[in-house]
Amino acid sequence: MGERVCPRCNRKPDIPFIRGICARCYVEREIKLQQRVVVPHCPLCNRYMLSGRWSQYSMKEVLKSVALKLQRELERLFRGYDVYIKLDVDDGGEFTAVISDSHSSFRWRPDALLEVKHQICPDCSRKIVGHHAAIIQVRGIGGPLSRSEKESILELLDRLPQKVKGSIVEVKEVKEGIDIKVSEHSTARSIASRILAECPGTLKESYKLISRSGGEKKTRLNLSVRVSKPVKKKALVEYQGELAIAEWKAGGRVELQLIPSNKRILLDARESVSRIREYTGELEEVEIIGVSTDRVFFIKRGELEYDEVDLKSVIGAPEKGKKAFVVIVGGRRLLAILD
Numbered sequence: 001m002g003e004r005v006c007p008r009c010n011r012k013p014d015i016p017f018i019r020g021i022c023a024r025c026y027v028e029r030e031i032k033l034q035q036r037v038v039v040p041h042c043p044l045c046n047r048y049m050l051s052g053r054w055s056q057y058s059m060k061e062v063l064k065s066v067a068l069k070l071q072r073e074l075e076r077l078f079r080g081y082d083v084y085i086k087l088d089v090d091d092g093g094e095f096t097a098v099i100s101d102s103h104s105s106f107r108w109r110p111d112a113l114l115e116v117k118h119q120i121c122p123d124c125s126r127k128i129v130g131h132h133a134a135i136i137q138v139r140g141i142g143g144p145l146s147r148s149e150k151e152s153i154l155e156l157l158d159r160l161p162q163k164v165k166g167s168i169v170e171v172k173e174v175k176e177g178i179d180i181k182v183s184e185h186s187t188a189r190s191i192a193s194r195i196l197a198e199c200p201g202t203l204k205e206s207y208k209l210i211s212r213s214g215g216e217k218k219t220r221l222n223l224s225v226r227v228s229k230p231v232k233k234k235a236l237v238e239y240q241g242e243l244a245i246a247e248w249k250a251g252g253r254v255e256l257q258l259i260p261s262n263k264r265i266l267l268d269a270r271e272s273v274s275r276i277r278e279y280t281g282e283l284e285e286v287e288i289i290g291v292s293t294d295r296v297f298f299i300k301r302g303e304l305e306y307d308e309v310d311l312k313s314v315i316g317a318p319e320k321g322k323k324a325f326v327v328i329v330g331g332r333r334l335l336a337i338l339d
């Protein structure tokens with residue numbers, strides 16, 4: 001037992017007295033609140049920020065820094081006394097605080113709470129907003145991509161393997177098309193070639209110097225992909241007032257099959273953009289159910305009764321199960337097969 005009586009608890013504890021009361025009472029009265037220590041953590045690179053520095057700290061290092069902050073806070077509250085914080089990492093990160101003067105000491109378990117706050121670190125946010133290694137700019141040949149064309153590109157990106165998708169930093173719809181920011185050059189090239197495999201068009205590569213720090217040259221790969229419009233391999237179009245089936249070839253060239261003359265014309269990318277229009281007339285989608293030596297049989301979606309045309313009125317290669325369109329040209333009923 002100590003010499004002094006504590007006016008708060010009426011005991012004579014053999015522990016330090018602080019501002020007239022015993023240390024236990026002082027802790028009870030003064031340290032009512034939980035000591036919360038907030039440590040930022042970046043979920044993208046799995047690093048913590050301690051004392052203003054982002055690094056791959058271990059949980060032990062994080063807890064040590066919490067102990068240090070707690071120590072500083074208690075030193076402020078127990079000015080003139082020795083403060084010591086013991087950290088038991090194995091015991092789930094339990095803290096024990098000890099304050100002592102020249103005669104005695106008092107120990108207790110402060111209610112310290114580590115609060116991990118999710119925060120994107122500056123390195124990762126720079127990666128997201130600007131420091132991507134490559135950018136793919138998807139545009140239409142001769143004009144902006146339409147809503148449905150943008151959607152075709154987005155749908156294509158969605159079908160990419162998970163590993164490739166992981167390198168995509170950002171996909172942004174802009175007025176003229178779509179910008180895809182990619183973290184590596186090789187992945188960017190493979191994405192660009194996948195787009196061109198499905199939507200024929202042109203590719204232009206260029207490099208842009210973005211910084212030169214400490215002799216290290218940093219360049220950004222710019223892939224300008226221009227796809228033929230519409231983003232389809234085959235479509236019914238109007239060419240100088242005539243109905244035609246357009247087939248997009250490599251480099252944005254278009255082969256036209258005029259209906260009903262069956263004449264074939266090849267247009268280059270620029271001509272195709274200015275001369276062909278999407279067909280806006282009436283179309284009826286059907287499915288081919290059988291082909292005989294001189295006739296093709298088909299049904300309308302969801303109907304049971306079949307219809308037929310003679311083989312001379314069929315454009316394309318008829319095959320059971322294929323989709324086709326019934327079009328009326330000059331009063332004549334034709335069956336157009338696009339795939």
Ligand SMILES: [Zn+2]
Nearest residue numbers: 006009022025
């Ligand atoms: Zn007391």
Ligand SMILES: [Zn+2]
Nearest residue numbers: 042045121124
């Ligand atoms: Zn980060």
